[in-house]
Amino acid sequence: MKKGFRFYIALWGAKMGTILLKILRRNATFFPGKFALKICPDFIGKIGKPKTIVAVTGTNGKTTVCNMTEDILKDNNIDFIDNKYGSNIDAGVATTLIGGASVTGKAKKDLAILEVDERSSPKIYPYLTPTYLICTNLFRDSLMRNAHTEFISSLLTKYIPKDTTLILNGDDLITSNIAPSNKRIYFGIDRLDTDGDKCENIARDIIVCPKCNTKLEYEYVRYNHIGRAHCPKCDFKSPDIDYLATNLDLENMKLALKHDNTEEIYDLISDNIINIYNIVTVITILKTLGLTCTQINESLKKQKIVDTRYSEEVVCGKKVITHLSKGMNPIACSRVFDYTRKYKGNKAVILLLDDLHEAANGNENTAWQYDTDYEFLNDDSIKQIIIAGARYLDGLVRLEIAGVPKEKITYQRDELSAIDKLKLDGIETIFILHDLYAIDLKNAVKNKVEIMIKNEEELNKEEKKGE
C-alpha cells in the first residue's frame, strides 16, 4: 500500500505526541493512534506491521489470555509488541503499531500480540490481517454496546480477513461457527464430572440448529451454551477438538493436553473453570507459534492471575478473596457467582457491582442483572450477602427474586458503612466481588474487612484471657 504524505504527517505527529506524553508522564495508550487515524483514516493499513500478528478477541478472557501469553513469551526471551497498556479498539491498536514502527513506518519487531475488542472489528480488520485470530468465547455482554451474540458473531464473520487462521473455543457453538470458510484450530476441555445434561443458567444463546432450526441435543452442558451438542436432523455439531485438555487434576493442579496423538502435562495456576479455559487458550496459541511444552510450562508455573482480577489472603485464619465480577456482563458475573457458591466452607459475600459512574447518576440500566444467575448466591453455604452502592435496592430485589432469604441480605447505599454489618462468626471466607472500575473501592472494602477480622481476633484473645 502506497504510504503518501498524510501517512507520514500522521506517523511523525503521533510519534512526537508519544514523546510529549512521556515527558508529561502520561501513558501513550490511545491518543497517538487516535491522532494518526484522524489525519490518515487508513493508517493501520499503511503502517508496517510485524510478520506474525496474533489477535485475541471474544467476550470474556481476552485480557487474561493476552497477559499470560505475553508473560510467557517474555520469559522465553521472545520479542514482540502488544497493546497491554493500551486500549483494544482501533486507536489502541494504531498506537501499538506506531510504537513498534521506525520513523519511516517499518515494523521493528516480528511478532505482535493484540487484544481486539470484537465490536471494533469493522475498524481494524479491513486494514490488518491477523495471522492468527483467537476467539475465547462469545456470550451476552454489555447489552448497551454489544446487543446480543448474533450481532457480534455476524460482525466477526463479516470482517475477519479470509487469510486469517482462527483459533477457536470448540466448546462454544457460537464461537466455533464464526467465519466458516476460514482455516481453523479448535481448543477445548474434555467432559468434566461437574458437567450436566441440563443448563441451569438463565442465558442460553444457541438452542436450535442454525442450519435447520431443529432443537439441538446436548451431550453435556458445562455452563450457558458451553458444552457439546449436535443437531438430530442435520450434520451440525460441535467440532472435533485439536487441542483437548483432559484429566483435569485439581488436587495436584495439572492438566493433560492431547494434540496429534501426543499428550503433554501442564501445570494449572487456577482451579476456576474460566481461568482453566484461559490457560488452555494460551497453551494452544503458544504451541501454534512453535513453543515447546517445556518452554511453555516452565514459564506458566511462574504466572499469577493479576491482583486486580483475583486475590486471596489469609487474615487470622479467615480467607479474604477479591474477585473481578464485571458488572453489565452477565456471564462473567454468573461464573464468579458459581465459583463463589462452590468454594468450600461458609462464606459471606460482598457485592460491589454497580457501574460507579452510571449508577451514581441513577441511569444505570440494570437489565443485565436479570440475565445474571443471582440464583447461584441462594446457597446454604453463603450465610450473608452484603449489597451496597447506588443501586443497592435493585440488588436487594434481584436477590429476593433469586430466592435469597431477606434475613441473609444486608443492603445499604454507602459501601463502607455497609461493611460494618459484616458478621464474621462462623465464616471461613469473605468474598468481595467487584466491578472492573471499582478497584479503589474494592481495596478500601478489603482493608476494612481485614481490620475487622483482626479486631475480632484481638477481642477473642482478650475474652479468652479474661476467662
Place this chain on the structure above:
Amino acid sequence: MKIEILFPEFCNLYGDMYNMKYLKMCVPDAEFIETALDDIPAFTKEDVNMIYLGPMTENTQEKVINRLKPYKERIKELIEKNVVFLFTGNSVEVLGKYIENEDGSKIEGLGIFDVYSKRDMMHRHNSFLVGKYEDIEIVGFKSQFTMMYGDNKDSYFVEVEKGIGINKESKLEGIKKNNFIGTYIIGPILIQNPLFTKKILKNIVANDEKLALEDDVMAAYEVRLKELKKL
C-alpha cells in the same frame, strides 16, 4: 387464569423473561403457557388472559413474523376483545407494516399497526425514560438498533417527559390499543414499575392484591424515579 409466553427460547434477551417470573410470583395460581416457536400458539385455540412477547435478535424477528402471520386476524380479534398483551423491546415491530434494513430492503410485518421501523445496526441507541401512563409514572431503559415511525398520537403507551418516544423526534412511546401495550422499554419493566404491574394485574385478575415483594420493589421504583427526574 392463563398467561401465554410466546417463544421464550428465542425472545428472551435483556433479562425480559423475568417480567414473567415476577408475574408468576405475584399471581402464583395463574397458568403460564410457554409456547415454543415450533408450537401452535395457545391463543389460536383458546382464550388466554394475557400474551407476552420479549425482545429478540433481528433474524428471530423474521422467524416470529412468519410464525404469527397466519394468526393475524386472531391477534386483531383478541386486541378488540381487550385481552392483555405486553410486547417489549423490538417485539412490537413484528406487528408493524415492515422493518427496513439499511440497504432499503424490507421485511414485511403483520401490519396490525400502522407503523414501521428502520434498522441502523452500527448505531445502537441507549437511553432512559421517564413518562406518564394514565395516572402513573413509568421509568425504563431503551437499548435498540431501530427507530419506529408512523402516527401513534392516538395510540401511544407513554407520554415521555425524559427520553425519546418511538423515534428521536417523538415524545410518544410505544403503542397502546385497548389492553395491548407494546414498548421499546427493555429489561424488567414489571419489576421496575410496580404501579404499572398493578394496572396490568387489575386487567387480568381484577383485584388489588399486594404485589410480590411490594415494599422493596416500590422503594427501588421511588428511588429510581427521583434520580432519573433529577437528570
